[in-house]
Amino acid sequence: MNNGKHENYEILNLIGYGLAKFGMCFFKEFGVRTKKAFYQYIVELKIAETPGTVKNRQDLFDPFFDSGRKGWWQKGNAYIHRKILIDSLFGNLDAVQYSGIVKIYIEGKFGVILKPTAVSPVTKSRFKQLQETGKEAELYFMNNYQTIDSFSTGILDDARLLGDGYDFQVQMSGKYFLAEIKGIRESSGSIRLTENEYMKAQEYKDEYSLVVVSNLTNLPKMTTTFNPIANLSLTKKIVSQNQTTYHSEFMPW
Numbered sequence: 309m310n311n312g313k314h315e316n317y318e319i320l321n322l323i324g325y326g327l328a329k330f331g332m333c334f335f336k337e338f339g340v341r342t343k344k345a346f347y348q349y350i351v352e353l354k355i356a357e358t359p360g361t362v363k364n365r366q367d368l369f370d371p372f373f374d375s376g377r378k379g380w381w382q383k384g385n386a387y388i389h390r391k392i393l394i395d396s397l398f399g400n401l402d403a404v405q406y407s408g409i410v411k412i413y414i415e416g417k418f419g420v421i422l423k424p425t426a427v428s429p430v431t432k433s434r435f436k437q438l439q440e441t442g443k444e445a446e447l448y449f450m451n452n453y454q455t456i457d458s459f460s461t462g463i464l465d466d467a468r469l470l471g472d473g474y475d476f477q478v479q480m481s482g483k484y485f486l487a488e489i490k491g492i493r494e495s496s497g498s499i500r501l502t503e504n505e506y507m508k509a510q511e512y513k514d515e516y517s518l519v520v521v522s523n524l525t526n527l528p529k530m531t532t533t534f535n536p537i538a539n540l541s542l543t544k545k546i547v548s549q550n551q552t553t554y555h556s557e558f559m560p561w
Contacts, residue, residue, distance in 0.1 A: 316355050317525060318438055319413050323350065324365030325394045326410060328373045330403035337407035339423065353418055389448050389528055396447055397434040409435055445491025445521035446475060448528050453478065456519070456532050459485070473508030474516065485515050485534075492522040495529070501542065509537050 314320060326334040327343070335346035347359035356362050370377040372391045398406055408425030412435060415422055427435075437443050446468070453459050453476075462478040462485070474486040486508065490499040499520055501509065509516040518536040521528050533539050 314361075319355055319410070319417065320361070320365045321369075321390050322394065322410050322413060322438075323355070323362060324367075324369045325391065326403075326406055327362075327366040328369035328375060328377070330406065331375060333403035334407055337404060337423075337425070338411075353414065353420060355414070355418070386527060389444070389451070389524075392447050392451060393438075393444050396443075397437060398431070401431070405431070413438075441491030441493060441524055442489070444524055445528075446489045448491075448521050448524070449476070449487070449489045449519055449530065452528075452530065453487070453519075456530060458517070458532065458534075459487075471504075473502070473504040473506075483515070485517055486512055487517045487519050490518065490520045491524055492520060493525050495523045497522070500545075501536070506537065506542075509535070513538070 327346075332343070335343060338346060338349060340346045340349055344359070347356075347362045350356050350362045351359060366377075368383075368387050369391060371383075372388060398409055401409070404425060405427065408427040409431065411422040411425055412427060412432070414420050450464065450466075453464060454462065459478050459480065462480045465477040465479070466475075467477055467486075468475050473488070475489045476487040478485045478487055488501070488505055488509070492499070499518075501518075509518070514535045516535065518533045518540070520531045520533075522531065523529050536542075
C-alpha cells in the first residue's frame, strides 16, 4: 500500500469492473470455472494479497450494474468516477474483448503469458490512457462541474480538440469562462501550464479558471483558481525537445 492506494490499483479496478459487469463470462476467459477459483488465481499472480481484496474491488463496482449484487451500495456514487473512466475507454467491449484488455495489462506488468485475445489497435491505444491523470480528471470535471459554485448553472462546451490553451468553455448567463483541467493522483502535488495555456490565462484573467482534480486514486476533489497567473506562484522552465520527422520525396499525389 502507498498512501492508501493499492500498488495494483489500476488492474484491480479493471478486474472489479469486469466481474461486476460480465460475471462468469469474464472470469471464464481466464480458464477458471468459478469465481472463487478466479479470486485465488489473482492472488497467485500476486495482483492481490487475499481473495477478499478481489471481492472488495467487485463490491465497489457492483452498485453501478444491474447484476443482482448490491455490493457497496451504501457508498452511493462515491466511486462512480472509476466506472466512468473505464466506460469511456472500454464500455463498448463485450466480455471476451474486455478480458483481452485485462490480459494485456497483466502480461505487461507481471510478465505472465496468458491465452491471447484479439484486441484492436484503437483499443490498445485507449489502454495507454488508463495511466494518464489528464483524461480521468477531465471526465470527472465533465460529470461534476456544476458542483462548483461559479459553474452551478453553466452550459459546458468541450474545447479539448481545439488545442487553444483551455479544455472547456462554461457559459454562464451570457458570460463565458474558460476552464483548464489538471489531475493529481494524490491530495497534493504540482501542476504545469504549457506556454499556450499560460498565454490564454494571461489574456482572459478572471475569466480563465484552473481546475485541479486531486486525490484521483480515492475520492476526487476539485480546487478552482480563477486568474491563476495572478493567484498562483508559477516558475518558468524551458525544456528543449528534439522531434524526429520523416519526409517523402517531392511527388505528385
